[in-house]
Amino acid sequence: MSNPARAESVEQLDRLVAALLAKGVVTEAEIAEQQASTDRASPEIGARIVARAWLDPAWRAMVLRNGTEGAEALGVSMAGAPPLGVLEDTAKRHHLIVCTLCSCYPRAVLGYPPHWYKSFSYRSRVVREPRAVMAEWGSPVADDIELRVVDSTADYRWMVLPVRPAGTDDWTEDQLAALVTRDVLVGVALPKLPA
Amino acid sequence: MSDTEHTPAMHDIGGIQRFHCTPVERDEAPPDAFGKRVDALRQVLARKGYMTVDELRRGIESIPEPEYFALTYYERWLRSIELLMLEKGVVTPEELT
Numbered sequence: 001m002s003n004p005a006r007a008e009s010v011e012q013l014d015r016l017v018a019a020l021l022a023k024g025v026v027t028e029a030e031i032a033e034q035q036a037s038t039d040r041a042s043p044e045i046g047a048r049i050v051a052r053a054w055l056d057p058a059w060r061a062m063v064l065r066n067g068t069e070g071a072e073a074l075g076v077s078m079a080g081a082p083p084l085g086v087l088e089d090t091a092k093r094h095h096l097i098v099c100t101l102c103s104c105y106p107r108a109v110l111g112y113p114p115h116w117y118k119s120f121s122y123r124s125r126v127v128r129e130p131r132a133v134m135a136e137w138g139s140p141v142a143d144d145i146e147l148r149v150v151d152s153t154a155d156y157r158w159m160v161l162p163v164r165p166a167g168t169d170d171w172t173e174d175q176l177a178a179l180v181t182r183d184v185l186v187g188v189a190l191p192k193l194p195a
Numbered sequence: 196m197s198d199t200e201h202t203p204a205m206h207d208i209g210g211i212q213r214f215h216c217t218p219v220e221r222d223e224a225p226p227d228a229f230g231k232r233v234d235a236l237r238q239v240l241a242r243k244g245y246m247t248v249d250e251l252r253r254g255i256e257s258i259p260e261p262e263y264f265a266l267t268y269y270e271r272w273l274r275s276i277e278l279l280m281l282e283k284g285v286v287t288p289e290e291l292t
Contacts, residue, residue, distance in 0.1 A: 125214060
């Protein structure tokens with residue numbers, strides 16, 4: 001999936017951008033600014049939403065009601081982005097997200113989707129055998145825990161709010177946020193305490 | 196359910212058997228310079244009203260199947276963006292030669 005682009009594709013992009021620049025449709029500065037802004041989004045934002053929800057019941061209620069509002073409260077611009085929903089795990093239910101049709105992903109709070117999220121195997125398999133995929137990720141899930149696989153779409157993006165791990169009672173928000181990786185936010189892995 | 200009971204659209208691959216024995220390749224590399232540039236170009240064009248996400252998807256999903264599976268992710272995006280810009284007359288075929 002992440003093979004380098006063919007030379008002919010790089011040339012195709014150069015030709016298209018040159019034509020758009022020549023006609024004044026876009027500018028190089030706009031493209032550079034957009035790329036810098038996209039590069040700044042990272043899973044640390046999603047991790048902050050989760051860690052705060054583990055500590056603050058009012059914040060938790062707010063982000064479950066309206067994830068977009070939660071992201072904006074952290075200074076993320078959600079203008080033009082599809083609504084963000086937060087899926088609440090419980091002791092008996094865990095969520096995973098996928099975009100079966102392509103690659104819809106809560107980019108504003110997680111950054112670029114990784115190649116595997118966009119891969120044909122993840123998109124097809126996680127719907128049919130989510131337990132097998134989670135086991136491959138080193139997070140096997142007990143049979144008595146229900147798994148719900150949720151499709152992220154062009155119109156609605158999801159992230160997962162997992163259960164706070166045991167043994168973290170006196171942890172700070174920063175310590176908790178460090179447990180929440182991108183894979184945890186997608187739901188393909190569970191938060192793990194450092195060994 | 197077997198895949199032969201109906202023929203889903205090529206991109207509608209949730210649950211299909213074709214990839215069931217294919218491990219998920221844990222590729223963690225960020226997009227390369229080409230991918231990031233295509234990504235940024237799409238966002239600028241969308242913000243300025245030249246195209247929408249739904250149009251991008253329609254362009255991707257209209258790529259013939261052998262190419263859909265052979266092209267990389269951002270090559271499919273580029274193919275779609277170019278198609279849309281030509282369809283809308285934002286650029287002409289001559290300007291792309």
